[in-house]
Amino acid sequence: KNQVEQSPQSLIILEGKNCTLQCNYTVSPFSNLRWYKQDTGRGPVSLTIMTFSENTKSNGRYTATLDADTKQSSLHITASQLSDSASYICVVSATGGSYIPTFGRGTSLIVHP
Amino acid sequence: NAGVMQNPRHLVRRRGQEARLRCSPMKGHSHVYWYRQLPEEGLKFMVYLQKENIIDESGMPKERFSAEFPKEGPSILRIQQVVRGDSAAYFCASSPDRGSISEQFFGPGTRLTVL
Numbered sequence: 432k433n434q435v436e437q438s439p440q441s442l443i444i445l446e447g448k449n450c451t452l453q454c455n456y457t458v459s460p461f462s463n464l465r466w467y468k469q470d471t472g473r474g475p476v477s478l479t480i481m482t483f484s485e486n487t488k489s490n491g492r493y494t495a496t497l498d499a500d501t502k503q504s505s506l507h508i509t510a511s512q513l514s515d516s517a518s519y520i521c522v523v524s525a526t527g528g529s530y531i532p533t534f535g536r537g538t539s540l541i542v543h544p
Numbered sequence: 545n546a547g548v549m550q551n552p553r554h555l556v557r558r559r560g561q562e563a564r565l566r567c568s569p570m571k572g573h574s575h576v577y578w579y580r581q582l583p584e585e586g587l588k589f590m591v592y593l594q595k596e597n598i599i600d601e602s603g604m605p606k607e608r609f610s611a612e613f614p615k616e617g618p619s620i621l622r623i624q625q626v627v628r629g630d631s632a633a634y635f636c637a638s639s640p641d642r643g644s645i646s647e648q649f650f651g652p653g654t655r656l657t658v659l
Contacts (some may be wrong), residue, residue: 474650
């Protein structure tokens with residue numbers, strides 16, 4: 432069964448600090464992995480996408496890594512800002528079938544001033 | 545290019561009533577996905593539609609729930625005889641094609657409250 436597990440479930444950090452969110456998956460055959468940011472009361476917005484051959488992708492202060500061998504990904508946020516407070520969702524897609532991705536439950540990040 | 549539109553943003557229904565949730569995909573997108581999100585839970589896939597066709601409804605309850613995406617007009621998620629357990633945020637996403645690499649763009653969601 433395809434599964435995506437994220438840790439930690441929630442995280443509180445001070446503004447300006449860095450943090451790293453983790454994602455482990457068992458989706459197969461692997462196609463791609465996306466990290467989404469979901470602000471409270473809004474729909475998710477894609478931050479990065481990585482395919483099998485990519486092991487790092489940056490989007491401003493967000494850097495995602497992928498280890499396809501261990502089936503792990505991380506999202507690193509540098510110099511956090513108050514606006515980074517949100518839920519971060521790891522989403523993994525498989526090839527074939529109806530292309531319905533598998534969603535993690537998300538990590539809730541709170542950045543305090 | 546407007547993003548994915550959903551309406552209403554908030555919907556309150558009493559038990560036993562019907563709820564109709566609408567989703568207008570991004571311009572040029574013909575693939576629509578519906579998801580349900582309970583408080584403190586992740587997004588759960590419900591149904592995947594292409595114009596006039598249901599491609600995958602494996603996540604949608606067999607009873608009381610139905611979805612359509614007509615040739616003209618928005619996609620509709622319909623919940624008949626709502627119960628308190630239907631209270632959730634319902635998100636619609638659209639994509640330009642079917643490939644697994646294709647990004648899904650999400651709407652702002654409809655928050656359904658069943659009294």
